[in-house]
């Protein structure tokens with residue numbers, strides 16, 4: 001299976017339009033930050049590391065046409081572009097981390113010409129994309145050690161190739177386990193309201209020939225009661241210093257169900273998703289999205305009476321005590337997470 005979630009080609013960001021999957025595999029070619037922000041807002045590109053990569057390249061798109069060699073004006077432009085891109089979605093740490101990383105190139109290289117700084121910013125953005133692929137491979141390697149033959153693995157949303165620069169975090173663990181010859185079954189929680197599980201993870205796992213079944217989100221408890229789930233692995237949008245983790249809405253439900261049924265609950269996430277400036281998950285901003293995502297079936301058919309009020313938080317926060325371990329690109333961080341994250345990542 002060969003497809004690339006994100007590429008920088010002929011001066012444009014080339015992304016798969018994920019809102020069209022699995023019906024159509026269509027690409028978007030983005031050449032300005034307005035179109036990029038829109039693509040991020042409507043989830044044509046989504047998933048924390050993929051958002052990070054797009055934001056980094058987006059910073060370059062936003063500053064590349066800057067004319068002149070005045071460093072101060074250039075930095076003002078850079079900050080404006082960064083602020084605009086950062087206002088697209090609030091929860092995924094990678095988006096902000098990526099913007100900060102490429103912006104730091106400009107702050108650190110004050111003595112160089114603006115043209116050289118621009119080139120360095122693009123170079124950094126492309127380096128980060130390669131680093132993310134490597135991080136995912138490492139997560140896959142560490143995580144695969146947790147999977148045994150005949151396991152039933154439940155996951156939510158899409159933390160796969162589509163959500164990263166390649167290979168995936170949660171799905172990367174499954175891909176690696178399969179490469180190692182392990183035999184297992186995957187339960188994909190459909191992930192209401194936008195069905196990233198039923199549409200995107202199902203599409204990826206089917207292409208990779210992994211034994212997977214889509215389930216309704218509300219089937220998880222019954223499956224656990226029947227002993228069919230050996231472990232749950234979910235992705236992350238932001239992990240606080242104490243291990244509290246924001247991920248797709250419904251992740252917290254799964255963590256509580258795991259606690260009740262005594263099933264290990266894992267998070268898979270690269271270091272770039274950790275926000276060590278936040279002491280706990282209480283400070284994570286959870287994005288509230290538009291009501292139509294809930295009151296319609298994928299914007300195609302109304303399922304609620306017109307005018308009904310809707311609540312649509314895109315993420316929830318799982319407390320660190322419910323998380324068995326976090327599979328990172330630096331190794332598996334086990335509980336107590338509030339102590340061990342410091343040891344491994346600080």
Ligand code: MRU
Pocket residue numbers: 043046047048049092156157158159160163164168169170196234235236237247248249314
């Ligand atoms: O709203 P989305 O589709 O961007 O939400 C994505 C998730 O919640 C993923 O699990 C998370 O970003 C990790 S992706 C490796």
